[in-house]
Amino acid sequence: MVNESLIARCLREEPRAQHELYRALYPQMMSICSRYERNKQDAVARMNQGFLKILNGLSKRKPEVPFELWTRRIMINTVIDDHRAQQQRKASETLDAPLESSTLAEVNDYLHHMEADAFAVLLERVPEMSRRVFNLFAIDGYPHQEIAQMLGISEGTSKWHVSHARQVLQNALARMASSTATTATP
Secondary structure: OOOHHHHHHHHOOOHHHHHHHHHHHHHHHHHHHHHHOOOHHHHHHHHHHHHHHHHHHHHHOOOOOOHHHHHHHHHHHHHHHHHHHOOOOOOOOOOOOOOOHHHHHHHHHHHHOOOHHHHHHHHOOOOHHHHHHHHHHHHOOOOHHHHHHHHOOOHHHHHHHHHHHHHHHHHHHHHHHHHHHHHHOO
């Protein structure tokens, strides 16, 4: 548990306190970074970068801002900053065909039974930029205008990436649901 005493000890740069803070924040930080990074090593690297930013920014933190929200924002910004640094390389993306309405019903049924970890694995199928925008919008709750500013894209592009991510996820879910239905039928 993070308390003001632990934060004060970290401000005094006590190594044990910093380690204790790292252990306390690890689950939240890793969860955020894993949603944005496909590779576990990249997620750990982003998490460590973010943690250093947290330690270096402790003295600038406003006490009225809840600590967990402040650290969450730093972690998300760290991932976005890394994305900006790597924005030159672009992967080619292809659009899949739209789904039929009967397939959407299978997808919705399959989602009811899906675990969070399975969804994280499924999210890895979404192209990198669309996954980042989808995470910011659908999971972290950022509006398209703010996403556009953070990533240096237009609002329309942000909306397209969310739509594209949903389409990729729906197609993947449809394939999974139909293969599950096929194997379940005697």
